[in-house]
Amino acid sequence: MVASGARKAAIIGGGMIGGGWAARFALMGWNVRIHDTDRDAERKINAILESARAAMPGLWDVALPEEGKISFHDDLAEAVEGAEWIQESVPERLDLKHEVYAAIQSACTETAIIGSSTSGFRPSELAEGAARPGQIVVAHPFNPVYLIPLVEIVTGPGTGEARIERIRSTLRDIGAHPLFLRREIDAHIADRLLAAVWREALWLVSDGVADTAEIDDAIRYGFGLRWAQMGLFETYRIAGGEAGMRQLLTRLGASPNLPWSKLTDMPELTDELVETIASQSDAQSGRHSTAELERIRDANLVSILRGLKTRDWGAGRLLNATDRRIDSAPKGLDALSLTGPLPTGARAVPLDWSDHNGHMTEHRYLQAFGDATDRFLGLVGCDAEYIACGHSYFTAETHIRHLAEIRAGARIEIDTQLLLAEGRRMQVFHRMWESSRLVATAEHMLVHVDLGSRRAVAPPADLMARLDKVAAAHAHLPRPEGAGAAVGRPLDRKSETEAGPEAD
Numbered sequence: 001m002v003a004s005g006a007r008k009a010a011i012i013g014g015g016m017i018g019g020g021w022a023a024r025f026a027l028m029g030w031n032v033r034i035h036d037t038d039r040d041a042e043r044k045i046n047a048i049l050e051s052a053r054a055a056m057p058g059l060w061d062v063a064l065p066e067e068g069k070i071s072f073h074d075d076l077a078e079a080v081e082g083a084e085w086i087q088e089s090v091p092e093r094l095d096l097k098h099e100v101y102a103a104i105q106s107a108c109t110e111t112a113i114i115g116s117s118t119s120g121f122r123p124s125e126l127a128e129g130a131a132r133p134g135q136i137v138v139a140h141p142f143n144p145v146y147l148i149p150l151v152e153i154v155t156g157p158g159t160g161e162a163r164i165e166r167i168r169s170t171l172r173d174i175g176a177h178p179l180f181l182r183r184e185i186d187a188h189i190a191d192r193l194l195a196a197v198w199r200e201a202l203w204l205v206s207d208g209v210a211d212t213a214e215i216d217d218a219i220r221y222g223f224g225l226r227w228a229q230m231g232l233f234e235t236y237r238i239a240g241g242e243a244g245m246r247q248l249l250t251r252l253g254a255s256p257n258l259p260w261s262k263l264t265d266m267p268e269l270t271d272e273l274v275e276t277i278a279s280q281s282d283a284q285s286g287r288h289s290t291a292e293l294e295r296i297r298d299a300n301l302v303s304i305l306r307g308l309k310t311r312d313w314g315a316g317r318l319l320n321a322t323d324r325r326i327d328s329a330p331k332g333l334d335a336l337s338l339t340g341p342l343p344t345g346a347r348a349v350p351l352d353w354s355d356h357n358g359h360m361t362e363h364r365y366l367q368a369f370g371d372a373t374d375r376f377l378g379l380v381g382c383d384a385e386y387i388a389c390g391h392s393y394f395t396a397e398t399h400i401r402h403l404a405e406i407r408a409g410a411r412i413e414i415d416t417q418l419l420l421a422e423g424r425r426m427q428v429f430h431r432m433w434e435s436s437r438l439v440a441t442a443e444h445m446l447v448h449v450d451l452g453s454r455r456a457v458a459p460p461a462d463l464m465a466r467l468d469k470v471a472a473a474h475a476h477l478p479r480p481e482g483a484g485a486a487v488g489r490p491l492d493r494k495s496e497t498e499a500g501p502e503a504d
């Protein structure tokens with residue numbers, strides 16, 4: 001189903017980068033219109049979308065909006081009509097980009113933002129001869145656009161504060177991190193840094209110091225890990241010891257080894273050097289197809305990003321902020337009807353939750369159901385504030401039934417029925433759905449605990465009253481199929497008692 005009234009984006013040039021933008025906008029609920037002169041673009045974009053659907057929604061711990069509608073248009077004017085954001089991602093040729101902006105500006109609204117994915121051009125170059133120069137800004141993303149949050153924004157004198165604010169809020173809305181450059185410069189910030197490392201890497205191969213695999217190892221076993229979470233300066237600050245950056249700079253300034261770098265000149269890419277690098281790369285990575293490498297890359301990136309999320313640090317902090325912004329789930333009982341099970345979870349299955357069988361791995365069911373229990377407890381008032389005051393529920397027993405396979409990227413919803421709330425004990429029954437398909441259930445017995453004595457105690461009257469209210473409403477619901485079932489033997493409690501444990 002497509003969300004009605006969705007915001008509209010147009011993608012002009014749907015290659016690797018345009019396809020990534022299309023996926024990010026659409027998975028964040030925008031309707032996306034794509035114009036590309038290549039007839040094969042639709043097939044390529046569908047492949048990018050498939051990868052993005054598996055990887056991107058699971059970055060967050062709440063459900064994203066309904067996916068927007070994606071359409072392909074031979075006519076550029078039709079694609080940009082009514083679009084709020086138009087992202088140009090045609091090949092890196094200035095004359096071609098100028099041609100495209102002229103066509104866009106003769107058909108789009110004056111309020112639309114035109115972002116260019118250009119890796120190298122400045123906004124002043126892009127806007128040469130444009131009808132409305134201030135409308136065109138650099139919005140430089142990183143591949144894969146649907147996972148890497150950074151977008152470098154370079155504006156010009158005509159951009160204006162109001163447009164800058166809209167750029168900031170729009171990119172935030174699609175889960176990206178806009179980095180505004182203070183002034184324009186060829187290749188912006190990140191590609192200049194990458195160019196320096198790339199140049200040194202080419203020299204190291206050219207001089208026979210290292211091959212491509214050794215250089216990659218120097219990055220991925222070493223400083224690449226540091227860079228992903230702290231960047232350059234914060235990492236070096238630690239290297240400076242207690243005195244921090246000043247100490248580091250003083251020490252480095254006195255180093256007799258500098259300069260280590262070849263600094264500015266590039267090795268000539270002779271046929272021989274090209275062949276050396278290409279054959280080393282074949283030896284290093286040729287056992288994987290490009291599509292396989294893309295899948296490996298996406299899974300690794302999701303794991304890293306979600307790892308940073310648990311640390312609420314760097315790019316993970318951005319993901320947490322987006323969770324809070326898009327979480328529309330009710331926070332208390334007042335906003336809910338108690339006549340049915342309560343909604344206690346809606347999310348996509350993260351890519352790093354799937355196992356070698358290609359479906360959600362066992363312990364992630366417990367994670368999803370554990371989160372649902374937390375959400376249920378929050379709804380009845382046993383939230384972080386309550387726990388900070390010295391009481392909580394501990395889980396004493398769990399029984400999970402795995403009823404159907406579920407894959408990465410799939411949207412799951414969990415609802416919860418309260419089976420029992422008596423004194424210290426509470427019993428809940430969760431159902432996990434993918435659309436109308438029941439994929440798993442979980443039954444938990446919880447005990448209310450005094451966190452000081454670590455002993456089971458009855459909950460206070462106000463919490464008990466809220467639980468009684470839910471329990472009274474849920475008493476009218478049929479007992480869920482599977483409640484009270486023993487492992488491998490779905491018996492009701494009576495026959496279980498009568499039969500006793502099976503002899504074998």
Ligand SMILES: NC(=O)c1ccc[n+]([C@@H]2O[C@H](COP(=O)([O-])OP(=O)(O)OC[C@H]3O[C@@H](n4cnc5c(N)ncnc54)[C@H](O)[C@@H]3O)[C@@H](O)[C@H]2O)c1
Nearest residue numbers: 013014015016017036037038089090091092117118119143
């Ligand atoms: N590849 C990267 O890693 C990367 C990263 C960041 C930014 N960029 C920038 O993004 C832009 C696109 O790069 P890419 O790697 O996606 O290239 P690409 O070759 O994969 O895609 C370009 C697409 O534009 C289409 N196209 C060509 N002329 C067109 C026209 N007149 N109208 C509509 N579509 C047209 C092509 O058919 C193709 O599908 C470039 O400016 C590049 O510098 C690339």
